[in-house]
Amino acid sequence: MSPLNATRAELLRLRKWPAVWITLGAWLALSLMFGYLFNYLSYASGDTSFSNEGATKDSLLAEMMPANVPDVLLQGMPMFGGALMMVLGAIVAGNGYGWGTWKTVFSLGAHRAGTIVGSLAALTVFVAATLAVWLGFDFALSLLVATTESQEIVMPSLGSVLESVGVGFLVLEMWAVVGFALGTLARGPALSVGLGLVWALVVENLLRGVGQLLGWVDSLTAVLPGTAAGSLVGSVVGVEPGGEGTPGVLDTVAGPQAAITTACYILVAAVVALVVVRRRDVA
Amino acid sequence: METNETPLVTTDGLTKTYPSTSSGRRGDRVAVDRVSMTVRRGEVYGFLGPNGAGKTTTLRMLLGLVRPTAGTASVATDRIGALIEGPGFYPYLSGRDNLRTVARFRGYADTEVDRVLERVDLAARGSDKYKGYSLGMKQRLGVAAALMGDPELIILDEPTNGLDPAGMADMRALVVDLARGGQTVLLSSHLLAEVQEICDRVGVINGGTLLLESTVAEMRGGSSLRLRATPEPVALAVAMRLAGDDGVRGTPAGLSLDLPADAAPHLVRELVTAGVDVHEITPTERSLEEVFFEMTAATREKEPVS
Structure with missing residues (x-):
């Protein structure tokens, strides 16, 4: 039972799972709303939406142009993109315990490590595919806006697109694999999703606040996954002075360090899931 | 098979x-x-x-x-x-x-x-x-x-x-x-x-x-005989003489004797000689269920009460 067989099996069940499409659809919908819809409504009405306070009409329009796609692609990732990918990872790993499907697979002689590698590979395929779909979606929407508003179409450089795709992949993959590890540890989706979301959306932000008072907490926050993801995105899209920009986008650590931390989280979370599944009893 | x-x-x-x-x-x-x-x-x-x-x-x-x-x-x-x-x-x-x-x-x-x-x-x-x-x-x-x-x-x-x-x-x-x-x-x-x-x-x-x-x-072991006879104490004594002390068990349906089916005529003769009225004698085979319950009951009795 090779990892390739396991990947094929996992891809079959994931692509037919409504929960996967709902999760990915939620991310695309949120990205659409915050990347284009609110900006365009604000631009078209001459008003400013809650997410674009103080922005001029020209700057709003510029944000929706094809040249800005690499930034728009990344902006939502530190906040809801990462959180939703963590949910995806947690349900991919966790539901198998509640349904008894891991038991079925392992009792039929599946190599545990190969199975987990295959499952992670399938999850990675979904992360990459979602990123590709959203990139295409971004370009389509930005071209639509540019055409509608009779703007000159200026495409971004290939280098900047590739940089955004690479950064986006690292961020989404990190949260997905961390979610997978949590789902494995908790042997179910509910606890892992709950704990993961509380950590990603609340605890890290609180710790960053406490970090302004306590030096050692500040040092600790520099190596947390949310800080790494936010800083990695921040190194590409830039961070507005005073931290008034996109939520979750940070400049706490430098881009290369953030990339290394993110990659380490991917590796560590994958190894944790692998070791736990290999060693423990299957109930 | x-x-x-x-x-x-x-x-x-x-x-x-x-x-x-x-x-x-x-x-x-x-x-x-x-x-x-x-x-x-x-x-x-x-x-x-x-x-x-x-x-x-x-x-x-x-x-x-x-x-x-x-x-x-x-x-x-x-x-x-x-x-x-x-x-x-x-x-x-x-x-x-x-x-x-x-x-x-x-x-x-x-x-x-x-x-x-x-x-x-x-x-x-x-x-x-x-x-x-x-x-x-x-x-x-x-x-x-x-x-x-x-x-x-x-x-x-x-x-x-x-x-x-x-x-x-x-x-x-x-x-x-x-x-x-x-x-x-x-x-x-x-x-x-x-x-x-x-x-x-x-x-x-x-x-x-x-x-x-x-x-x-x-x-399941060998077959056994199921006996209904009166008076029971006398029937029991005869049965135990033929099947041994451990070969006779009381059941709701009568006595169960660890004897083969072809021992039935001899048993009936001995019972009648002893003045026992034989109402029913049936060759039976112990089911797996009976054996199983005997075994698990014996185990339960040996288990210490915690």
Whole structure:
């Protein structure tokens, strides 16, 4: 039972799972709303939406142009993109315990490590595919806006697109694999999703606040996954002075360090899931 | 069913303990206690025991789902199909797609899916969602997954759970059919009539301990005579003289004597000579159920009260 067989099996069940499409659809919908819809409504009405306070009409329009796609692609990732990918990872790993499907697979002689590698590979395929779909979606929407508003179409450089795709992949993959590890540890989706979301959306932000008072907490926050993801995105899209920009986008650590931390989280979370599944009893 | 003496499954001192904090005290709860059993190639082996006896834990250790605390378990083939403690499938997939997933995990072609669906009589409902299946259909799908790839050893843990009488009969026929085809079946059950009907050998486990391993015929022992006669004390004295003190048991239906059927005329003569009126004498065979309850009751009596 090779990892390739396991990947094929996992891809079959994931692509037919409504929960996967709902999760990915939620991310695309949120990205659409915050990347284009609110900006365009604000631009078209001459008003400013809650997410674009103080922005001029020209700057709003510029944000929706094809040249800005690499930034728009990344902006939502530190906040809801990462959180939703963590949910995806947690349900991919966790539901198998509640349904008894891991038991079925392992009792039929599946190599545990190969199975987990295959499952992670399938999850990675979904992360990459979602990123590709959203990139295409971004370009389509930005071209639509540019055409509608009779703007000159200026495409971004290939280098900047590739940089955004690479950064986006690292961020989404990190949260997905961390979610997978949590789902494995908790042997179910509910606890892992709950704990993961509380950590990603609340605890890290609180710790960053406490970090302004306590030096050692500040040092600790520099190596947390949310800080790494936010800083990695921040190194590409830039961070507005005073931290008034996109939520979750940070400049706490430098881009290369953030990339290394993110990659380490991917590796560590994958190894944790692998070791736990290999060693423990299957109930 | 042709069997040979070559062992396919062997356990030696297989033990599993779990940490326990019952009664506020820390300690280990022994789920399986030094079980040594052998399943031979080509046989249908019944693994008997009441709920919580340790059957499923033992089977899980055979399949590598659970690590033994001590002892060893070896299975001399990697072509194994198993259904352990109920089926586990994706509820949002159809039965066929669930089996396709299993087939992909194991590297089989999709044609294998159709074959096993036919085998368990689910082909017509293969496109229905698993979550809409009845308990019996889910169980049959679990068996279908176990049959994939024509395994040499099939381990079925309570395969008739949730099945109606017709479904149970079908399952029994399937197991017999598998054995006829040369496959070895290790069948765990607490339904004794089912085991008596289809198994070559049995292992009885209770409280984690393997009490006995033998053929069904050996386990049931010889035939006995059931006697209803008055006055009972005199009848009992005559019966004990002929069958021995340990060979007579009181039952609600009268006395049960460990004597063969051809001893009945001599028994009747002795009873009549002693002035006993014989109302009924019936040759009977002990069922597996009777033997099983005697064995497990004896074990329960030996267990210390905690």
